[in-house]
Amino acid sequence: DTEVTQTPKHLVMGMTNKKSLKCEQHMGHRAMYWYKQKAKKPPELMFVYSYEKLSINESVPSRFSPECPNSSLLNLHLHALQPEDSALYLCASSQDHRLLDTQYFGPGTRLTVL
């Protein structure tokens, strides 16, 4: 099984709402990633978790708050977002954060901030 699942597929939220994105993998991978992808652009790395600890934060605004409750789950908590945060949010996982290992991507959550 090489599947990364993400829920929800679509999310519409207002600027005052609090919501969460969820990502799950059962491949035994110990590195998990959040990317943001705007339309017609490449993905941009947001966060990297390695062995359930936050390894990398690519200077992401605090209105995005990642969480890794266990080795299979990765959440992204959203609060007070701006319309420019509307994008496709992709989760990925790999055996290890070293990139010799293939990163497996989920289908993404399409977020719209009104």
Next chain:
Amino acid sequence: AQSVTQLGSHVSVSEGALVLLRCNYSSSVPPYLFWYVQYPNQGLQLLLKYTSAATLVKGINGFEAEFKKSETSFHLTKPSAHMSDAAEYFCAVSKTNDYKLSFGAGTTVTVRA
């Protein structure tokens, strides 16, 4: 800093024709190189990767890429395009054992019947 340049934001090919997607990297040392494909409304899928083991890399779905150090290139090819190859293709580069992928701008492939 590592970077990649994809030449051509859009490529249109006839079904059965050669697909050629160009990628050039800038690096002082040979990096790791990747090609990913993204179908509409989906995440990214790895097509192939170069990690210095062999200069000609074969991937999934009939794609292959050749690493040419003298040209700092890693172009992706497929001999015969299929309608299902219509997608966005990203070239990416990383340093040895580095967490960060640097993606090219992407190339949209359309396939004409």
